[in-house]
Amino acid sequence: MSTVFGLIIQGKLPAKKIFENERILAIEDIHPVAPVHILIIPKKEIPNLQSLGPEDAGLLSEVVAVAQQIAEEKGIEEGYRLLTNNGPDAGQTVFHLHFHLIGGRVLGKMA
């Protein structure tokens, strides 16, 4: 069963797209916590980081490359976070692997 991100990838729900290729979609988060808050979403239906297999190693490299490119385009390359919440205890709410690219203000220390 598809998550909200699966439906966005399938074009069944709208989203503000920032980047897309065959393997990755990046969209604006609907509840941004900073001036730049973009979700980088591998299109493959993987629930979270813990579910990644060795066959997905290239996907992670590509996520990082997309994050670097978007950070440059948004002018936040001097300071941003790229993070993923793995599991309910970490606050994961959508069980389709995604990475938050957050920046555009002083982020301070991690809690």
Ligand code: AMP
């Ligand atoms: P997480 O809590 O790490 O699973 O992150 C899920 C993120 O998805 C949250 O920051 C939500 O604001 C965001 N989100 C949920 N639904 C949508 C949507 N339809 N479009 C864009 N972002 C969404």
